[in-house]
Each structure stands twice: as C-alpha cells, then as structure tokens.
Amino acid sequence: MTGQVPGAPGGAVLGLVGVDALTVWAPDGFGEVVPGDDLPALVVRVLRSGPPLADGDVLVLASKVVSKAEGRVVRAHDREQAITDETVRVVATHEHSGGVTRIVENRLGLVMAAAGVDASNTPPGTVLLLPLDPDASARGVRAEVVAAFGVRVGVIVSDTAGRPWRQGLTDIAIGTAGVQVLDDLRGTSDGAGQRLSSTVTAVADELAAAADLVKGKTSGRPLAVVRGAARFVTPADGPGARALLRPASDDLFRLGTAEALAAGRKGEAGPRPPDRRPRVGSSGVSDEPTRD
Secondary structure, three states: OOOOOOOOOOOOEEEOOOOOOOEEEOOOOOOOOOOOOOHHHHHHHHHHOOOOOOOOOEEEEEHHHHHHHOOOEEEHHHHHHHHHHHEEEEEEEEEEOOEEEEEEEEOOOOEEEHHHOEOOOOOOOEEEOOOOOHHHHHHHHHHHHHHHHOOOOEEEEEEEEEEOOEEEEEEEEEEEEOEOOOEEOOOOEOOOOOEOOOOEEOHHHHHHHHHHHHHOOOOOOOEEEEEOOHHHEOOOOOOOHHHHOOOHHHOOOOOOHHHHHHHHHHOOOOOOOOOOOOOEOOOOOEOOOOOO
16 A cells, blocks of 8 residues: 655655555755756755655665756757767667667766767756766765764665667666665575576666656656665665676677677677576586576
C-alpha cells in the first residue's frame, strides 16, 4: 500500500509501507537555478522546508541544476560543436528525417545520445553540458548537507539515458558520494540455495530511477529524497559513479553495426570481448555455475 511522509508535498510521494520499504518524495521550492548559484546551500534551504532528514537518506539531484549552477551552458547554435567537443569516441550514428543522432562515449565515460548535451529545461537559445565532475559535485552537496543537519546521507547526481533494446528513458547515476553504487551478490546463494555467479546490482542507478518517478521532467522538482536504502549509504564518499562504467574488455556492444563493419574492414575491431561460452568437463556437462 502507499504511504505519506509527514510534510511532504501531495502528489510527490512514492511510498510503500512495510518491511524493506522505500519512501521517495520531492520537496518543493527549488526555483530556477542560474550560473553561479551556491547549489549546496540551495539544497540545504529546500530540505529545511520539508520533512526532517534521517540517517541513511539518499538525496538524488538532477544533473541539469548542477550544470546550470556550474555554468555549463552554451548557445544553441553551438550544439553540434558542443557534442563534438564532449565526444571521446563515436559508438554509432543514425540518420533520420530530423537529421543525424550520434551515440557517443563522452569525456565522463558515459555512452549517451548527443554526448549528454541537452536542450530541455534550459532557456531558449541555450543547451546544457553535463557537469565537469559529477562525483565532485555530489561530494560538495553531501558535505554541506551533513554539516547542516548532522545526519549521514548519500548523494546521487542523476541524468536521463536511453537503453539498448528497450523503449523509453530512465534516470541513471552519473555522480555519487556516500553511496554503495554496486551490490555484488556473486558467491552468495539465492532462495533455492543455488550459488549466484553473475549478479551485481546497479544500486545507484536503481535509486536514481526511483527518484525520477517523483521528480519527473516537468514538475520543477529537481531534488528527491529516498528513505529506506540506508544499508547502501557509506561513511566515506567512495569511488563515485565511475565504478558503474563497464571496462572496454567486457563491452560486447562497443560499436554500432555500421561502425563495427567499418572497423573490421580496416582491421581495427578493437579488444576482443571475453569468451563467456560454458566450459564443458569430461562428463560433457557444463562446469559453469547456475546462471542467475
């Protein structure tokens, strides 16, 4: 069943009352952010007007407001050049009636459409670049909130991304502080007693996606608080969201189809992905653990 957090705005709460439940709310009062704003201080002010924070809460902040505060704004006529400037590697291109979409790896190591350069929720004639260092931005917000409220919190900077093979967008973590970004369950057993061999949960991405259900894209609420995930909040800032990036050696889809064919013709196919075929023992039965 759903539940309400005292003091949280109506219509901006996602809650499940019970054991191992998450409650997520998005406080009002953020307002428009402009270059030069003290974002950590603004987050503290908004949080003071809502329900009291508790140990183990996770704050999820939209990257757009981080970019705006840090002055990562360029004129719209420079959008294509901005995408080029932010690009480290072209993964795929797709021609369509509206032009060409570039899927690229940007300087943060994220594979995204248009390098994450965004024209939504920004003044007409401008586009936003992603923060220079989202992990550092998350650390700055966390330090200010901990100092102001005296509670242990985690902070996630989130951004919207598409997914291969799936329609629609979801939010992912591009910066973190004080959050265990991955939950490695390999070597543990499932409910049937079978050993898990490949399950590593992207905790920070899951929290970012849950928070976006109450933040939304048009509500003017770029900040959400997630309660119920305290076991993933760490004393130290931790390695940040870069720990979520898949190494090139493990990337089975490093290039788009056309790009892979072109690279193959040039003899530049790149690193060979690891061989994940099951090993077969002398009995003819796979030696691999049960797939999970």
